[in-house]
Amino acid sequence: xxxxxxxxxxxxxxxxxxxxxxxxxxxxxxxxxxxxxxxxxxxxxxxxxxxxxxxxxxxxxxxxxxxxxxxxxxxxxxxxxxxxxxxxxxxxxxxxxxxxxxxxxxxxxxxxxxxxxxxxxxxxxxxxxxxxxxxxxxxxxxxxxxxxxxxxxxxxxxxxxxxxxxxxxxxxxxxxxxxxxxxxxxxxxxxxxxxxxxxxxxxxxxxxxxxxxxxxxxxxxxxxxxxxxxxxxxxxxxxxxxxxxxxxxxxxxxxxxxxxxxxxxxxxxxxxxxxxxxxxxxxxxxxxxxxxxxxxxxxxxxxxxxxxxxxxxxxxxxxxxxxxxxxxxxxxxxxxxxxxxxxxxxxxxxxxxxxxxxxxxxxxxxxxxxxxxxxxxxxxxxxxxxxxxxxxxxxxxxxxxxxxxxxxxxxxxxxxxxxxxxxxxxxxxxxxxxxxxxxxxxxxxxxxxxxxxxxxxxxxxxxxxxxxxxxxxxxxxxxxxxxxxxxxxxxxxxxxxxxxxxxxxxxxxxxxxxxxxxxxxxxxxxxxxxxx
Amino acid sequence: xxxxxxxxxxxxxxxxxxxxxxxxxxxxxxxxxxxxxxxxxxxxxxxxxxxxxxxxxxxxxxxxxxxxxxxxxxxxxxxxxxxxxxxxxxxxxxxxxxxxxxxxxxxxxxxxxxxxxxxxxxxxxxxxxxxxxxxxxxxxxxxxxxxxxxxxxxxxxxxxxxxxxxxxxxxxxxxxxxxxxxxxxxxxxxxxxxxxxxxxxxxxxxxxxxxxxxxxxxxxxxxxxxxxxxxxxxxxxxxxxxxxxxxxxxxxxxxxxxxxxxxxxxxxxxxxxxxxxxxxxxxxxxxxxxxxxxxxxxxxxxxxxxxxxxxxxxxxxxxxxxxxxxxxxxxxxxxxxxxxxxxxxxxxxxxxxxxxxxxxxxxxxxxxxxxxxxxxxxxxxx
Numbered sequence: 001x002x003x004x005x006x007x008x009x010x011x012x013x014x015x016x017x018x019x020x021x022x023x024x025x026x027x028x029x030x031x032x033x034x035x036x037x038x039x040x041x042x043x044x045x046x047x048x049x050x051x052x053x054x055x056x057x058x059x060x061x062x063x064x065x066x067x068x069x070x071x072x073x074x075x076x077x078x079x080x081x082x083x084x085x086x087x088x089x090x091x092x093x094x095x096x097x098x099x100x101x102x103x104x105x106x107x108x109x110x111x112x113x114x115x116x117x118x119x120x121x122x123x124x125x126x127x128x129x130x131x132x133x134x135x136x137x138x139x140x141x142x143x144x145x146x147x148x149x150x151x152x153x154x155x156x157x158x159x160x161x162x163x164x165x166x167x168x169x170x171x172x173x174x175x176x177x178x179x180x181x182x183x184x185x186x187x188x189x190x191x192x193x194x195x196x197x198x199x200x201x202x203x204x205x206x207x208x209x210x211x212x213x214x215x216x217x218x219x220x221x222x223x224x225x226x227x228x229x230x231x232x233x234x235x236x237x238x239x240x241x242x243x244x245x246x247x248x249x250x251x252x253x254x255x256x257x258x259x260x261x262x263x264x265x266x267x268x269x270x271x272x273x274x275x276x277x278x279x280x281x282x283x284x285x286x287x288x289x290x291x292x293x294x295x296x297x298x299x300x301x302x303x304x305x306x307x308x309x310x311x312x313x314x315x316x317x318x319x320x321x322x323x324x325x326x327x328x329x330x331x332x333x334x335x336x337x338x339x340x341x342x343x344x345x346x347x348x349x350x351x352x353x354x355x356x357x358x359x360x361x362x363x364x365x366x367x368x369x370x371x372x373x374x375x376x377x378x379x380x381x382x383x384x385x386x387x388x389x390x391x392x393x394x395x396x397x398x399x400x401x402x403x404x405x406x407x408x409x410x411x412x413x414x415x416x417x418x419x420x421x422x423x424x425x426x427x428x429x430x431x432x433x434x435x436x437x438x439x440x441x442x443x444x445x446x447x448x449x450x451x452x453x454x455x456x457x458x459x460x461x462x463x464x465x466x467x468x469x470x471x472x473x474x475x476x477x478x479x480x481x482x483x484x485x486x487x488x489x490x491x492x493x494x495x496x497x498x499x500x501x502x503x504x505x506x507x508x509x510x511x512x513x514x515x516x517x518x519x520x521x522x523x524x525x526x527x528x529x530x531x532x
Numbered sequence: 533x534x535x536x537x538x539x540x541x542x543x544x545x546x547x548x549x550x551x552x553x554x555x556x557x558x559x560x561x562x563x564x565x566x567x568x569x570x571x572x573x574x575x576x577x578x579x580x581x582x583x584x585x586x587x588x589x590x591x592x593x594x595x596x597x598x599x600x601x602x603x604x605x606x607x608x609x610x611x612x613x614x615x616x617x618x619x620x621x622x623x624x625x626x627x628x629x630x631x632x633x634x635x636x637x638x639x640x641x642x643x644x645x646x647x648x649x650x651x652x653x654x655x656x657x658x659x660x661x662x663x664x665x666x667x668x669x670x671x672x673x674x675x676x677x678x679x680x681x682x683x684x685x686x687x688x689x690x691x692x693x694x695x696x697x698x699x700x701x702x703x704x705x706x707x708x709x710x711x712x713x714x715x716x717x718x719x720x721x722x723x724x725x726x727x728x729x730x731x732x733x734x735x736x737x738x739x740x741x742x743x744x745x746x747x748x749x750x751x752x753x754x755x756x757x758x759x760x761x762x763x764x765x766x767x768x769x770x771x772x773x774x775x776x777x778x779x780x781x782x783x784x785x786x787x788x789x790x791x792x793x794x795x796x797x798x799x800x801x802x803x804x805x806x807x808x809x810x811x812x813x814x815x816x817x818x819x820x821x822x823x824x825x826x827x828x829x830x831x832x833x834x835x836x837x838x839x840x841x842x843x844x845x846x847x848x849x850x851x852x853x854x855x856x857x858x859x860x861x862x863x864x865x866x867x868x869x870x871x872x873x874x875x876x877x878x879x880x881x882x883x884x885x886x887x888x889x890x891x892x893x894x895x896x897x898x899x900x901x902x903x904x905x906x907x908x909x910x911x912x913x914x
Contacts, residue, residue: 066640069593070633076603080618081625085689091611092868096876099608102601103883111594111887111894118590118912122897134890162869164776166688167611169869334686465619466691475626482630486637493644508910 002360007461009472010082013479015446017074019439020483024068026438029143029190030197030232031061032109032136037224039132043125048505053217054132055120056502057201062117063493067486069110074479076102082472086453086463092169093159093176094149101145109138121507143190151182153454154445155251161353161457163333163346168457181251184239185445191235192441195402196434198229199427202409204498206427209418214501219418226409233402251455254448256309257385258392259294260284263308269294274393277385282310284389309382316355317378319456323356325349327366354457361461383450391440391447398437405430535874540773540864542873546609547850547863549880551843553605557598558715558835564592566719568635568662569712572655574723574735578648581655582907582914584736585639587726589914590898592639594891599632608876612688612779612866613850620682620692621672624699628668635661643914662719663712670711673842674704677791678763679854684779693855703763706754713747714834716740717815721831724824728903737819740827744812744819747834751808758845764790765852771864773848784852784860791845801844807837 035058042050076098079087087094112134119128152159158175159168170176202225208218256262260277261269262284271294275287294306326349332342358377359366369377409427412420449455453463537545567588575581588595607614618625634657642654678701681694720740727733757763768783775781795802811834818826846852850866853859867873907913 062640063644066636069596070636073600073632074629076600077618077625077629079607080603080614081622082619084615084619085687087607087615088611088688088690091607091614092872095604095606095608095611095614095868096872096879099601099604099876100879100883102597102604103879103887106597106600107594107887107891110597111591111891114590114593115894115897119897120912121910162776165778165869166686170871170875173871173875465615465622466689467619467622471622474623478626478630482633486633489637489641493641497644503911506911508906508912 002461002464003469004361004461005469006467006472007464009469009476010464010467011460013082013472013476014078015443016476017071017078017479017483018446019442020487021068021071021075022438022442023435024064024071025143026189026193026196026434027064027200028061028068028139029193030195030228031057031064031200032132032139033194034197034201034224034228035061035132036129036136037228038220039129043129049216049220052502052505053220055505056217057221058116059497060204060494062113063490063497065113067490070486071483081475082465082467083453083463084465086458088167089458089463090156090159090168090454092167093152093156096170096173096176097145097149097152101142101149105138105142105145107138109135109142112138120505140190143193144186147185147189148177148179148182150445151179151185152176153452154185154449155179155181156454156457159457161330161350163330164337166330166334168454187239188236191232191239192434192438194232195229195236195406196438198225198232198406199402199431199434201225202229203427203431206424207498208501210421210424210428217502222409222418223413226406226413229402230406230410233399233406237396237399237403252307253309253312253381254383254388256307256312257383257388257448258444259306260287260385260389261294261306261308262310264305264311265308269306272389275389277389279382279385309385313378313382316358316381317374319352319355320358320374320377322349323352323354324359324366324369326351326353327356331367351456354452354454354459357462358451358459361459380451383448388444388448391444395437395441395444398433398440402433402437535870537874538774539870539873542870542877543773543863543867545877546867546873547843547847549877550606550610551840553598553602554843555836555839557595557602558718558839559832560595561592561598562715562835563718563722563831564588564595564635565662565666566715566717567723568638568658568719569666569716570719570723570736570739571662572659573739574732575655576731578651579904579907580732581651582643583727583732583902583904584723585642585658586907586913587723587902589639591894593636594894596632596636605876609868609873610850610861610866611868612777612861616682616684616690616692616861617672617676617680617851619690620680620694621675621699622692623696624668624672628665631661631664631668634658639914662715666712666715667708670708671699671704673711674701674707675699676851677707677758677842677846678703679765679786679852681855682853682859683856684859686780688778688780690859703754703757703761706750706757710747710750710754710838713743713750714812714831714838717743717747717812718831718835721815721828724819724827726902728901730904737827740831741816741819744816744830744834747838748809748812751812751838755805758791759789762788764788764792765849765860766790766793767848767862768857771848771862773864775864777865777867777869779861779865780858782860782862782865783857784849784862785857786854794844794847804837804841804844807833808841809837811835811837 035054038050038057039054042054112131115123115131116135119131123131157179158170158172160171161167162169201221205218205221205225208214259272260275262282270289270291272284273288273290275284277284325345329342329346329349330353332339333346356366358380359369359373361380362373362376363369408423412418412423451459453460567584571581571584575584638654638658638661642651682690682692684690717740720736720743723733723736724740727736764787765784766787768785771782811830814833815827815830818824818830848863849860850863851861
């Protein structure tokens, strides 16, 4: 039997390392494009202030980028270390986007990021701008490929189970790449990254404006961030994640859970604004609903139904029963691959094999499950409804707040009003908002996928490696300690770089004339732009 | 879509590509690891250490992607290897990851504050970030050669029955030391090319000479051990090269000396160990004769030859099981599906040349020796 403690600890570690990694990635995604914008302005206008602006945000980008890379290493190997059976079971499909991500995206961003930092005196202006663009393209391409991988877990198209190798194998790679869930996720996630960076740049700029320091840099950065942030915050919501939710049983379950919708409502369904859902009573108390809205968003029609949790559980019950037949066929094919009766039974029931595997949590051999166990397994397809219900509302609420926030910022920047103290203060206080929305959004997506690692194919609890709890505790403790130290150092360096402010750039010419002038201090050879 | 190569050929190609990746990693990131391991010893003052750091500063990040890509490509092409080895070597992998996490942070954050204690701490973190992976990779290879205590059940779930300390057998330690020597030599080779004439470069070359001798002697000793020791596996019966990827369909047996059998069957393969032995000597001659390019060429030959010889000795084995005759992973039973291998080959054929082209361009832009003067003056240096 599966050791559930190992599974839960593996999930905890994955969540911790992924959430931590994802503190740095969104800022990288967005800030890289903001650097492209400011540096383009520099190349076009040839005004040195824009170079100093770019170099200043580039410095903060570097402090953040390096931790994104360092913690990303863990992610690349964690499937193998902690989710070995998952890696075997779906590696034929899931490994490909990860490898392509390395070839297409990581090499690009990592090679050019070195030139971006070291190449200011070695490249032409356009050449340097090109390296900055490549860094932005590379980091965004990496988001594309990892979300193709993740999208496949949410909606596994283009693959079939092969009883000979006991794993899923690619049947149509195009379907894997052009997975609609992956497309929606990509747009949603990178837009969220752009919002995150815009809030960051705006917040730091407003801090300078409040203090009356580095006004030239702050106003310019404010303007760029307000425009970029407004466009991105609209894109996050409008091109949001909702579009894929009608596709599969699990995606429907996720939607129903987010809305705490137990029964199927008459079309078009209403959107719950508030309520207190209960996982055990299968109902939502104190519900306030806006009529029609959910049906319109989720099905893009007036007639489409949004299925409730209880009917979806009934559907799962049925699929588990078919799945048992598929499981039985696989076990027979293991013994005798030429068993034609088993082969035929397999072909008829193969789409539901994953549902039979849900039973392994309760019985070693799914074929021995009784009705009560099947009922338990069917109800195990319901994720944590109250958690999803509230987390989704936190994320969406912050999303709408940020649209209003950037609309305001944009209005001020168009009218060149950089002196509204209340807004400047708000912008500083609001800095954590996108991070909260993003981390909660990750939790909605991945909690909502439970109990599946790969929807309808492989339950999460079967995916874990055969490790001991001691081993996993050791690494959880180790990662937490190492990551905490890194977080403290990172935040301190960020703050001190922000306090220090931008520098006026004096390129290294290599000529002896410069030597005398710059010998005074070895660590920083250039002077801070005086406060205005 | 019909696939122009049969399954066996695709597996052979991907076996070779795995070698290309590992060698690509050793040739590029290898000198970063070696330089970092040398850092506290060849640089005495802060400026001297910054010379070493900036010699690898602009390019280590791209080099490190060979390691990440190694993980991704093994996942895509050899999912069994990815699953069994990383979960089996669980705590060893954790050590490597921690070391690899320290490295980027060390490069980037060390220079952010002038405080000597701060910098000294990061110097040791960088040393750990170079030395520990070099050692653990070698120890892991040693374990793979000896066979790893894992078995697969009928669902092909893997169970590992070893411990962290069990990894450090005498033979595995020898392999670890070969790896350290080879990568330190490569680091010294890179610093020889990249640093201006002066005390740091002289010290790097002195350590390089020791490393070259050590790499030669230890690697030769490893070869003797393979010939005389109780080590090696072979396939019992026939492994169907185009068969399904299910390791339980092939049987393997422990056979002393079997790792040298390929050299008898395919004499051309002997080129790899010869290269591995000649490389350190060439590097040594280069240092003695003050021919910088020869030093780096020699250390590259050493990496290429040593890694290739391990792969060729074991072929078709990738990860032999020491406790179960029906679990060993071979090139013929542990790959992805025919389709996935082919798609990934297409992707690699298109993207890898592009990667190599811009990587070469990046090295060209950063061409030239690091001087102590530039370290003190260039505001963009770490």
